[in-house]
Amino acid sequence: MANFPLPPNATVGLVGGGQLGRMSALAAARLGYRCHILTRETDSPAAQVSHAVTISDYHDPVSLRAFANAVDVISFEFENVSAEGLDLLAAMKPVRPAPSVLRISQDRVAEKSFLNGAGVATAPWAEVHTLTDLEASVQRLGLPAVLKTTRLGYDGKGQAMLRAPADLAPAFERLSPKPLVLEGFVDFACEISVVIARGADGTMSAFDTVENRHSHHILDLTLAPARIAPAVDAAAQAIARRVAEALDLVGLLAVEMFVDAQGQVLVNEIAPRPHNSGHWTIDACPASQFELHIRSIAGLPLPPAVRHSDAVMKNLIGPEGLALWPKALAAPGLIPHLYGKDGATPGRKMGHVTRLFPRGALPGDLGIEDALRALA
Ligand SMILES: Nc1ncnc2c1ncn2[C@@H]1O[C@H](COP(=O)(O)OP(=O)(O)O)[C@@H](O)[C@H]1O
Ligand SMILES: [Mg+2]
Incomplete structure (x- = not known):
């Protein structure tokens, strides 16, 4: 079994080959680790920037064993590994977050039962x-x-x-x-989320609460920080900590929440992995959600999840989003991120841009529109 903290040059195994794995692998590389990706896809976004890849479905025992053999710790950017697959991996190497956490987040009924049992309100x-x-x-x-x-x-x-x-x-x-x-149906005033990391020793680092705006059920914009009342913010942060503790989480967790018309905070869903609503942390924080993901699973110290800037993140989605890439590159002040996917099908997340503002200076809606005008 692995020794924690993982020493430099150790190999982090990541299940899933998408953009979340890609950005986790980039963070791992900066911390001196290699990543080995398990994915079904050839030429996946994560494998493009990683040391090694196993291409297989997520249940083939031979491939899962080869993958587990090659790595020192196993984590996820894609959560839907079968129960048997998870057990096989966990029998060979430390799996962080634990299979029990993934089993809860894989199933909306298990998730809501768990949340309500932990005293957390849902719809x-x-x-x-x-x-x-x-x-x-x-x-x-x-x-x-x-x-x-x-x-x-x-x-x-x-x-x-x-x-x-x-x-x-x-x-x-x-x-x-x-x-x-x-x-x-929750007639929400806004949607918010908190991304929190928790170490094996119980230390927690939570990023500031952010506001998320969806278009056609897909995240379009994240505003950091959320423009919400202090009491709502405090409730959201307390919920994230409570959920991380109740799961006995080791790793990273995103908690998606609704704020209803009365200011009550309800959890929508949880994801025990990096989250689209945390992409802004790459540019606006000394240590991003991806760095905290890697640090938490590798047993490294967890720095506080502070931000040096306010930020807006906009997703580049589908063919229309990809068509904005030249503008994203050319516009002063936009920080462009592209995921290396080759087919821009409708609704597919191709990349994102971040726009930073001095801390405390996140503008109102018109100012945000203006800040992203180069993409209009
Ligand atoms: N019960 C609900 N009430 C109001 N809006 C909802 C509800 N469930 C989902 N939505 C809307 O649909 C989006 C996607 O739903 P979600 O349950 O988060 O599924 P996904 O796994 O696709 O993210 C939510 O972010 C929210 O905007
Ligand atoms: Mg969701």
């Missing part, structure tokens, strides 16, 4: 197996409501908005036979 919800369940749950939770697959959803995939009784049957038809969960 009202109900498990749905049949159309009759759905009808009964809608009676209880009311409309509008959101029907979601319990597993494997991302960027709004595997979801249906229910506005009227006539929406129930077609939505159920489209999403079943997968296990489903119904959530009451």
